[in-house]
Amino acid sequence: MRLLSIERISRVLVLTGAHLKLIDWIHISLRHRYRGLIPTRSLRESAQKKYAATQRGAPCAIYPVEDSHADCISVLGISGAGKTTTIKMVLSMFPAIIEHTEFMGVSARFAQVVWIFVSCPSNGSVSTLMKGILHWFDLHLGTHYVEEVKSSANTGDWIQAVVVQIRRHLVGLIVIDEIQFAVKSAERADLMGFITSLLNDGECLFVLVGTPDAGEMIKRTVRNLRRVVSRTYIPLDLFPAPEDAMRLASKITAIDFLPEEPRNKVSVNKALIEVGAGSPAFMKLAWSHTQYAGDRAGETYVTPALIRSAVEEPFSLVEGLLGALRRKDLVALDRYRDTAIAQIEDIREKMAVEQSRSRLALTAGADDVVQKFSRCVETIINLGWTQIDAEAFVRSKLVSDASMPIASIVRMALMAKPDDSGSTGASAA
Numbered sequence: 001m002r003l004l005s006i007e008r009i010s011r012v013l014v015l016t017g018a019h020l021k022l023i024d025w026i027h028i029s030l031r032h033r034y035r036g037l038i039p040t041r042s043l044r045e046s047a048q049k050k051y052a053a054t055q056r057g058a059p060c061a062i063y064p065v066e067d068s069h070a071d072c073i074s075v076l077g078i079s080g081a082g083k084t085t086t087i088k089m090v091l092s093m094f095p096a097i098i099e100h101t102e103f104m105g106v107s108a109r110f111a112q113v114v115w116i117f118v119s120c121p122s123n124g125s126v127s128t129l130m131k132g133i134l135h136w137f138d139l140h141l142g143t144h145y146v147e148e149v150k151s152s153a154n155t156g157d158w159i160q161a162v163v164v165q166i167r168r169h170l171v172g173l174i175v176i177d178e179i180q181f182a183v184k185s186a187e188r189a190d191l192m193g194f195i196t197s198l199l200n201d202g203e204c205l206f207v208l209v210g211t212p213d214a215g216e217m218i219k220r221t222v223r224n225l226r227r228v229v230s231r232t233y234i235p236l237d238l239f240p241a242p243e244d245a246m247r248l249a250s251k252i253t254a255i256d257f258l259p260e261e262p263r264n265k266v267s268v269n270k271a272l273i274e275v276g277a278g279s280p281a282f283m284k285l286a287w288s289h290t291q292y293a294g295d296r297a298g299e300t301y302v303t304p305a306l307i308r309s310a311v312e313e314p315f316s317l318v319e320g321l322l323g324a325l326r327r328k329d330l331v332a333l334d335r336y337r338d339t340a341i342a343q344i345e346d347i348r349e350k351m352a353v354e355q356s357r358s359r360l361a362l363t364a365g366a367d368d369v370v371q372k373f374s375r376c377v378e379t380i381i382n383l384g385w386t387q388i389d390a391e392a393f394v395r396s397k398l399v400s401d402a403s404m405p406i407a408s409i410v411r412m413a414l415m416a417k418p419d420d421s422g423s424t425g426a427s428a429a
Helices: 002-011 017-034 040-055 083-091 126-141 155-168 180-184 188-200 212-221 242-253 265-276 280-297 304-312 316-327 341-358 369-382 387-400 406-415 423-428
Strands: 072-076 097-103 106-113 115-119 173-177 205-210 233-235
Touching: 002 280, 017 072, 017 083, 017 173, 017 205, 017 233, 072 083, 072 212, 083 115, 083 173, 083 205, 106 126, 115 126, 126 155, 126 188, 155 188, 188 205, 242 265, 242 280, 265 280, 265 304, 265 316, 280 304, 369 387, 369 406, 387 406
Parallel strands: 072 205, 072 233, 115 173, 173 205
Antiparallel strands: 097 106
């Protein structure tokens, strides 16, 4: 039961200035967005009444005056800073959908969509993002908007389909997470043009969530910056204030499933801040690992040493990022600011392979057989061989002659075919 309850740690939320700033912005901007906005059926009857009043000598505005453009705000921060959690925490205070039965005394049944939350695909495809928005409608309203779009539709068709539904359901706010993927893609002009046009027409509000470099790219892409920074942007601090980090650590460590309380809570909190570099995401992960490791090892209570040992292996993949955060090294952080936590392992593995391959020297001076085997396999894989074939080929050569130089083995591989490992590879040589 304790192990199953560890998941509660991920749900620890602490209010910050960014939350207050965002909720203020949404309250104000949504009010402006919906002020004077009337569904088509009700608008027709309202316009008739006001026109009749004007004809009787009591002039009034027949249609409400709308703002020239809608608002947009950006929430920027490195991975693990809590951007998505901040957004979802604020959105939870607003209804996603309001089912109407009448409006201004007129029977009107329609679904008003207050907010939509979508994540930009990693390839930055505008069509895929538009499908994601339509799928959100289908999922929450029981519609079939995705199916209604023709299979041969191009990007423009998908954008138009989204615009139609935004107008039909009076969408108030669209949140696009991981916006850096879109502004880096080849289709960034289409996406940013779509957003800018909707802002210019006052169709809906936008919250763009991404890494710091996304803000720089938006500046170079959008035709009218006034539309994108209508009010402001919310930066999530790279380096949280010590008091904020301690407050978060105290909230996290309050969820403790070991039999006894820590002997020194202050030192435990400090150790958690140290290993997680003050990042909310990493601090929660560190405490989850600590609880699991402590329970499996039969520990009585949490100590700073337990925290450090629990995260040593799982955090080894992100040690460079955490080290840069601890040192407040902005130059080093520049390498990581566009790296999502979920992608770090894959990227680090690729970097390690590329570095090892670039350092490879085809000389006869390698005496260690294991090192020689590894270097030969890596080089032959670069020639287009599969890993299994490369390992079998190199093994057969070293078994026959362990002193054979690396250059000779690679030369044999160049003369052989990938399926010529083993005895046939030897004959080909």
